[in-house]
Amino acid sequence: MSTRIEHDLLGDREVPADAYWGVHTLRAVENFPISGVAIGQYPALVESLAQIKWAAALANGELGLLDAGRVDAIARACREVRYGALHEQFVVDVIQGGAGTSTNMNANEVIANRALELMGHPKGEYRVLHPNEHVNLGQSTNDVYPTALKLAAWRASSELLDSMALLRDAFAAKSGEFAGILKVGRTQLQDAVPMTLGQEFTTYVVMLDEDMQRLREAMALLCEINLGATAIGTGINAHPRYAALVRDKLSALTGLDLVTAPNLIESTQDCGVFVHLSGALKRVAVKLGKICNDLRLLSSGPRAGLGEINLPARQSGSSIMPGKVNPVIPEVVNQIAFEVIGNDLVVTLAAQSGQLQLNAFEPIIATSLFRSLSHLRRGCETLATNCVAGITANAGHLREQVDRSIGIATALNPHIGYVAATEVAVEAQVTGENVGQIVLRRGLLSQESLDSILRPERLAYPHS
Numbered sequence: 513m514s515t516r517i518e519h520d521l522l523g524d525r526e527v528p529a530d531a532y533w534g535v536h537t538l539r540a541v542e543n544f545p546i547s548g549v550a551i552g553q554y555p556a557l558v559e560s561l562a563q564i565k566w567a568a569a570l571a572n573g574e575l576g577l578l579d580a581g582r583v584d585a586i587a588r589a590c591r592e593v594r595y596g597a598l599h600e601q602f603v604v605d606v607i608q609g610g611a612g613t614s615t616n617m618n619a620n621e622v623i624a625n626r627a628l629e630l631m632g633h634p635k636g637e638y639r640v641l642h643p644n645e646h647v648n649l650g651q652s653t654n655d656v657y658p659t660a661l662k663l664a665a666w667r668a669s670s671e672l673l674d675s676m677a678l679l680r681d682a683f684a685a686k687s688g689e690f691a692g693i694l695k696v697g698r699t700q701l702q703d704a705v706p707m708t709l710g711q712e713f714t715t716y717v718v719m720l721d722e723d724m725q726r727l728r729e730a731m732a733l734l735c736e737i738n739l740g741a742t743a744i745g746t747g748i749n750a751h752p753r754y755a756a757l758v759r760d761k762l763s764a765l766t767g768l769d770l771v772t773a774p775n776l777i778e779s780t781q782d783c784g785v786f787v788h789l790s791g792a793l794k795r796v797a798v799k800l801g802k803i804c805n806d807l808r809l810l811s812s813g814p815r816a817g818l819g820e821i822n823l824p825a826r827q828s829g830s831s832i833m834p835g836k837v838n839p840v841i842p843e844v845v846n847q848i849a850f851e852v853i854g855n856d857l858v859v860t861l862a863a864q865s866g867q868l869q870l871n872a873f874e875p876i877i878a879t880s881l882f883r884s885l886s887h888l889r890r891g892c893e894t895l896a897t898n899c900v901a902g903i904t905a906n907a908g909h910l911r912e913q914v915d916r917s918i919g920i921a922t923a924l925n926p927h928i929g930y931v932a933a934t935e936v937a938v939e940a941q942v943t944g945e946n947v948g949q950i951v952l953r954r955g956l957l958s959q960e961s962l963d964s965i966l967r968p969e970r971l972a973y974p975h976s
Contacts, residue, residue: 518534522539532622532626534621536618537604541605546607551604552602554882556667556668559595559664560661567764568758569582585631586623588630589622611874615660616648624646627647658780661874662735662737690709692710693907693910693911694914735771737771738772739755781866782866793855801849805846807899863877918940920971924936924956928956
């Protein structure tokens with residue numbers, strides 16, 4: 513294998529001649545064989561880095577700090593990476609020491625070497641265009657990396673919103689389909705008062721609507737960036753106009769209304785926005801977990817459980833029990849919820865472990881957030897398409913449960929009093945007799961009054 517020699521402060525190293533990455537990336541690959549997941553497997557992160565380097569080159573060119581030839585070459589290289597090229601060259605592990613410096617240098621080296629090719633020079637000819645001197649001009653890992661994380665998280669959050677909307681609409685369709693099916697509501701797993709299956713499914717729609725709004729609020733906070741802060745927030749080595757100019761260039765490239773943090777020193781060390789986003793994702797996970805618990809319980813059986821709804825059969829459920837079908841889609845989403853809740857703890861601990869002017873643990877924050885965002889997105893999609901869309905109701909069984917329910921005695925309170933209603937409920941529990949039959953036998957109400965009080969629509973919508 514042919515190689516080229518590159519130099520850093522630790523000395524010379526041989527780098528594969530065809531590699532777009534360089535010596536800094538090589539050392540990072542050797543130092544961090546941790547997860548086996550390269551940053552190139554997170555396209556949103558790589559593309560965000562390219563947009564930042566692109567915006568920086570344009571800003572530095574406009575400020576007269578970078579000549580037109582280099583600006584053009586860097587911009588062209590960044591454009592290629594932004595639209596999917598060379599992602600396999602981003603080889604540093606996502607979990608790394610150094611506060612993201614290895615990720616930033618991986619980007620600097622790939623963009624520099626591609627820009628050199630576009631200028632007609634071989635890779636590694638850094639006297640013409642250098643990863644630090646030119647691609648990283650006016651920047652530090654400490655403002656590039658968190659800005660890239662925010663841009664990538666915003667994009668991933670937007671994709672999650674689309675998937676949540678898909679799931680929300682699937683539940684909305686079922687709530688309409690089940691609107692007229694009466695069933696027994698439950699509190700503490702005990703029979704309560706009647707409701708419709710449509711009402712039960714509508715609650716899932718509302719849960720998702722609320723969580724989508726909370727996620728949008730967190731996304732808005734991601735648009736405050738510290739680009740221009742350089743090392744610790746003082747803006748050292750950057751032009752006085754650079755921060756505002758690079759923000760405007762980046763806004764134009766991303767289509768986002770980005771704002772520069774009012775205090776760059778605070779913004780460079782504070783990871784509060786990532787904690788807030790992680791909290792919103794945990795909230796989504798908690799709600800999805802609760803919904804999936806409900807679906808598994810409502811479909812339990814099919815003969816020795818509640819058996820109120822049927823989940824679509826996706827695969828055989830046992831290697832030993834013939835005919836068994838398991839609720840595998842809710843089960844996988846439950847496991848995603850467990851993971852996201854755990855990831856939130858990682859983000860929390862990493863954020864509070866920052867020291868003085870920088871948090872060195874943003875790589876694990878990034879990894880945790882991107883895993884949560886990706887898995888939640890895919891979980892919502894499979895739950896919507898492979899489960900919710902195919903749910904059916906056992907309407908006859910549900911109506912039978914309502915007729916046999918002691919809970920409907922609650923609806924009689926205003927008409928026969930709490931004491932009498934309690935006596936009826938106790939007798940029904942002991943004898944197994946229908947509540948309505950006991951009421952008629954005791955002469956507490958006429959058949960006409962009883963039929964009016966126990967009308968399905970009146971039970972489920974008492975104030976309509």
